[in-house]
Structure formats: structure tokens, C-alpha cells
Amino acid sequence: MLKVIDGGVTAPKGFKASGIEAEIKKKNKKDIALIYSEVPATAAGTFTTNRVKAAPVLVDIDTVKKGKGQAIIANSGNANACNGKKGITDAKKMQTETAKALKIKSDLVYVASTGVIGQTLPMDRVVKGISKAVKSLHHEGNDDAASAIMTTDTFPKSISVEFELDGKTCRMGAICKGSGMIAPLMAGPHATMLCFITTDANVDQKLLQKMIETSVDRSFNHVTVDNDESTNDTCIIFANGLAGNKTLKSKSSQDYAVFLEALQFVTTTLAKMMARDGEGATKFVEVIVENAKTEKDAFVIAKAIANSPLVKTAIFGADANWGRIICAAGYSGVKINPDVVDITLGGKSKDEEDFELIKLARNGISTNFPESDAKKLLENSDILILVDIKEGSQSSYVWTCDFSYDYVKINGSYRS
Numbered sequence: 001m002l003k004v005i006d007g008g009v010t011a012p013k014g015f016k017a018s019g020i021e022a023e024i025k026k027k028n029k030k031d032i033a034l035i036y037s038e039v040p041a042t043a044a045g046t047f048t049t050n051r052v053k054a055a056p057v058l059v060d061i062d063t064v065k066k067g068k069g070q071a072i073i074a075n076s077g078n079a080n081a082c083n084g085k086k087g088i089t090d091a092k093k094m095q096t097e098t099a100k101a102l103k104i105k106s107d108l109v110y111v112a113s114t115g116v117i118g119q120t121l122p123m124d125r126v127v128k129g130i131s132k133a134v135k136s137l138h139h140e141g142n143d144d145a146a147s148a149i150m151t152t153d154t155f156p157k158s159i160s161v162e163f164e165l166d167g168k169t170c171r172m173g174a175i176c177k178g179s180g181m182i183a184p185l186m187a188g189p190h191a192t193m194l195c196f197i198t199t200d201a202n203v204d205q206k207l208l209q210k211m212i213e214t215s216v217d218r219s220f221n222h223v224t225v226d227n228d229e230s231t232n233d234t235c236i237i238f239a240n241g242l243a244g245n246k247t248l249k250s251k252s253s254q255d256y257a258v259f260l261e262a263l264q265f266v267t268t269t270l271a272k273m274m275a276r277d278g279e280g281a282t283k284f285v286e287v288i289v290e291n292a293k294t295e296k297d298a299f300v301i302a303k304a305i306a307n308s309p310l311v312k313t314a315i316f317g318a319d320a321n322w323g324r325i326i327c328a329a330g331y332s333g334v335k336i337n338p339d340v341v342d343i344t345l346g347g348k349s350k351d352e353e354d355f356e357l358i359k360l361a362r363n364g365i366s367t368n369f370p371e372s373d374a375k376k377l378l379e380n381s382d383i384l385i386l387v388d389i390k391e392g393s394q395s396s397y398v399w400t401c402d403f404s405y406d407y408v409k410i411n412g413s414y415r416s
Contacts, residue, residue, distance in 0.1 A: 002262055003162045004160070004161055005171065011173040012240070013240070013242040014242040015139075016141055017138075018144055019032070019143075019144030019148030020148065023122075023125055024078055024115075030148035032075050034071065034073050034074075034133040034134065035072040035196055035238075036071045037238055038240075039241075039242065042068065042205045043068055043208075044067070044209040046212055048233035050231050052231045054079050056080055056091045059091045060234060063109075066107055067209075070109070070238075072112065072236060073109060073112075073133070075121070076151050077151070079119075079231060079232050080120075082118045086120060090123055091111045091113070092111075098134070102134055112149075117231060143156065146158045153178070153277055157177060158175045158176075159265075160173035163258055168243045168244050172199040174198070174267075176195040176270040176274065177194050178194070178274035193220060193234075195220065195234070198237070199237070200242040201259060202245050202247045211263055215260065220267060222271065222396075222399060223400070224303060224398060226278075226307075272399055275401050280404040281401035285399070287385045287387070287397065288385070288395060288397045289389065290389070291394070292389055292392050295394045295395070298389075300332050305329060305387065307328075307400070308325075312401070312402050312403040313403045316403055316404050320378060322361050325343055326387075336389050338364045339363060341361065342361060343359070344385075345360050345377055345384070346358075346377065347379070347380035347384070348380050358373055
């Protein structure tokens with residue numbers, strides 16, 4: 001049985017973490033995070049599919065091919081993207097300096113960065129920061145590490161769980177950052193979303209890679225804040241095996257389902273946190289499209305609705321303007337018959353379990369719903385948009401947020 005516990009990335013056996021101030025961008029703000037396994041771990045990862053990839057992503061894509069890892073060094077305040085050869089040199093220096101300080105091989109170190117694109121890293125501060133981060137490592141360092149990778153995030157994002165494999169108690173923990181420039185589309189080896197996952201379970205590397213790809217595709221790839229896919233999106237998982245379970249190698253194993261459930265819970269929880277913490281967001285929004293011909297069709301429609309600035313601003317203003325929803329479905333690229341589409345709106349507070357629902361449109365025509373009731377629903381913190389296109393039996397979902405005045409303020413002065 002899956003049990004939520006405290007500890008984040010340091011909850012599993014053998015993991016330490018730290019988060020320190022290196023003044024990469026601002027004073028009095030943690031900006032370097034370090035996660036360390038006391039023994040080499042099996043490693044897997046997924047990365048942005050943006051053709052413009054930051055230097056750390058390129059370094060990690062090469063590193064993960066060996067399937068091992070022991071440390072992750074990450075900085076905020078600077079993306080180290082679009083810096084040419086110097087960017088690669090600086091990312092590799094972060095890798096080698098971390099390895100030297102930890103007395104491990106450099107190809108066991110992964111690098112991540114988040115922040116402004118097109119500015120070079122202040123490597124003198126970074127190198128000093130790495131030394132400080134190594135000295136600060138401890139078994140309760142999760143919160144510091146989670147804070148150190150934040151940029152425009154309003155709160156640190158962390159989760160950890162406990163489960164059983166092969167009769168052994170295993171743990172999994174993770175930290176994540178993401179608030180703006182969020183529309184991840186990550187694939188296996190080849191403002192920003194970063195996620196670092198640790199587990200003390202013993203898992204075969206090829207299976208771990210397949211599971212992280214599956215889990216990311218069902219969670220982070222279903223989040224959008226502003227439809228901007230970052231140059232730096234990275235998700236890395238370490239499995240150090242210290243729980244002592246027999247190596248998980250097969251999809252046919254009962255333990256496979258248990259581990260994947262734990263991984264899916266962790267990534268889904270963090271994905272929803274990201275959507276809830278979208279830049280300037282006041283509301284969490286879930287868009288569900290039902291009865292499409294294919295799951296892909298449902299996803300494409302859901303994402304078009306979730307990305308629509310007109311839909312997102314209407315939600316912010318508590319305006320049940322369902323015409324914007326069906327309009328977005330219509331330009332999504334998926335063939336639909338607007339004369340059969342139903343649209344339902346739901347609203348609830350964050351702590352409530354069930355949504356209160358109002359059908360806004362039936363067969364493409366307004367139900368003449370009470371505007372005051374719909375407005376009241378939209379004043380809740382959690383919003384559901386349910387679209388039934390009546391073309392088949394497949395469904396999909398996307399998590400997003402509203403667009404407020406603060407989104408423009410934050411992004412209008414991001415570099416300053």
C-alpha cells in the first residue's frame with residue numbers, strides 16, 4: 001500500500017541534499033541545490049524536445065547513456081542556454097567540480113540549470129557554491145534543495161512515499177520546480193520544469209528508463225501554463241538499491257505495478273503542483289475531453305482549450321464564456337462536429353472532494369444556464385472543464401491555470 005511520508009528526496013535510504021546561496025542572480029536567495037547518493041545509483045532521465053537545448057541538457061543526455069548516477073547539481077537564476085561552446089564548458093565544469101568535491105567520477109554527476117536564457121554563468125560564484133553545497137549535505141536537506149531550484153515559483157514542491165517491493169520497505173522522494181515557461185514535452189534520452197526523483201528500490205536500468213518515460217508522459221507532459229516549452233526541461237531519477245529488494249527487471253512482475261504506481265503518484269502530484277503555481281495563477285484548472293476517436297485527439301483538443309488565452313482569462317474573470325471553449329476545440333486541428341458537443345463546468349475549493357457541476361452547452365447550443373450560478377462556480381480555486389465531443393470512446397486531460405494581471409507583470413519584468 002502506498003503511504004505518503006515526509007522527507008522528499010532524502011526520504012529514501014542513502015540520500016543527502018543541500019541548498020545554498022551562491023549569489024548567482026540575487027542575494028539572500030538559495031540558488032544551488034545538490035542531491036547525493038552515498039552509493040552509485042541506477043539512473044534514467046527525460047529531457048526537453050525543444051530543438052534549442054540548454055548546455056546542461058546536452059551534457060545530461062550524454063551522461064545518462066551510461067545509466068549510472070550519484071549526484072545532481074542544479075542552479076537557479078541562470079539557464080545556461082544559448083551560450084555556445086562556453087555554455088557546454090561551464091556545464092561540464094559544474095560536473096567536474098562537483099565530482100572532485102564529492103570524490104566521485106564526473107560521469108556520475110548530472111547538471112541542471114534554470115533561469116534567464118542567453119546569459120553566461122558567473123562561474124567563480126558557482127564553483128564556490130558547489131564547494132559550499134557539498135559541505136552542507138545532510139539527510140534532512142530536502143527543503144533547502146527544493147527552495148534552491150525555485151525561480152518564479154511561490155512555494156517549494158516536494159513529495160515522498162513509502163511502498164513495498166519483494167517484502168522490503170522502499171521509499172521514493174522528489175522535488176520539482178516550475179511556474180512559468182511550462183508546456184513540457186519530454187522524451188527519453190536524447191523559468192523551466194526540473195524534477196529530481198530518488199528511490200532506494202533496486203531497479204534494472206532499462207526498465208527504469210521505460211517507467212520514467214511512461215510516468216512523465218502521463219503527468220508532466222499533461223501540464224501547460226503558457227504553452228512555452230523550455231530549453232531546460234529535465235527529469236532525472238536515481239535508484240540506489242539500498243532497500244535491499246531483488247532487482248526489479250520485468251513488466252510481468254507484480255512489483256512492477258507497485259513501483260509504477262508510486263512513480264505515477266509522485267510525478268502526478270508534482271505536475272498538479274506546477275499547474276496550481278503557474279505564474280500569477282489564482283485557479284487550478286483541469287480540462288477533460290471525453291469520447292474522442294483516439295486518446296491523441298482528446299489530448300490535442302484538451303491542450304488547445306488549456307492553452308487558450310481567452311479561456312484562461314475568462315476563468316480568471318469568473319466569466320462562463322463557453323463559446324471560447326468550443327472555439328478552441330474547433331481550431332485544435334482535430335475534426336469535430338460542433339453540433340453534438342456538450343460542455344460542462346465544475347468548481348470546488350481546494351479542500352473539497354467533489355466538483356459542483358453546471359452544463360453550459362448541450363449539442364453545441366447553450367443550455368441557458370443561470371449566469372450567477374456559473375460565476376459562483378468559477379470563483380472557486382479548482383475549476384473543471386469537461387468537453388464531450390461524442391466521436392468515440394477515448395479521453396484525455398490537461399492541467400493548467402488561469403491568466404491573471406500578475407502573469408503579465410511577472411513576465412514583463414522577468415530579467416529585471
